[in-house]
Amino acid sequence: MLKRQVALTSVGFALLTATALAQTSVPNPPSSSPPAASSPAPATQPAKVPDTNLAGQGKWRTSKLIGVDIYGPDDKKVGDVTEVIVDKTGKVEMVTVGVGGFLGIGSKDVAIPFEQVNWSDQPITPPASAPSGGAGSAGGGMASPPAASAPKAPAMYPDHGKISMTKDQLKAAPAVTYSGS
Numbered sequence: 001m002l003k004r005q006v007a008l009t010s011v012g013f014a015l016l017t018a019t020a021l022a023q024t025s026v027p028n029p030p031s032s033s034p035p036a037a038s039s040p041a042p043a044t045q046p047a048k049v050p051d052t053n054l055a056g057q058g059k060w061r062t063s064k065l066i067g068v069d070i071y072g073p074d075d076k077k078v079g080d081v082t083e084v085i086v087d088k089t090g091k092v093e094m095v096t097v098g099v100g101g102f103l104g105i106g107s108k109d110v111a112i113p114f115e116q117v118n119w120s121d122q123p124i125t126p127p128a129s130a131p132s133g134g135a136g137s138a139g140g141g142m143a144s145p146p147a148a149s150a151p152k153a154p155a156m157y158p159d160h161g162k163i164s165m166t167k168d169q170l171k172a173a174p175a176v177t178y179s180g181s
Helices: 002-025 040-044 169-172
Strands: 067-070 077-086 090-101 108-113 118-120 161-163
Touching: 077 108, 077 169, 090 169
Parallel strands: 067 161
Antiparallel strands: 067 077, 077 090, 090 108, 118 161
């Protein structure tokens, strides 16, 4: 029985080794044409970012818009984006914002025209509060994060949106209905 297991293991290892060796790249043999004609071209042209890399080109991923916080005129959160509605040409017409409820229970979606949302890449700064403690808290308290941090890659979605409606106005607005769903 042990001999059979050793033999099967050896055969399996040999097959895996052969597969791994077949996947290694072999250098191309030198061609008969002179290599000098093709080698200077890549060195003289600057490296170009492919057009398929959409980061940093002012484009947002709609899948990343879902869940973005929406704030009212008083800088208080009124809800978050639950859907992105596009017309048949692909133009974004509306976003729906989930308002009310607790942990998604009892909430409703309200449609807001996309143009009425002011999108921002910068986070909302909370109002400055009065410093707590006295002279003894200078070394023991938590320091606020530095204002200038290292640059980060484009997020492909905004940090938040701001609308002119309050949370109470959104709660009073009619809920979105989807026909055929």
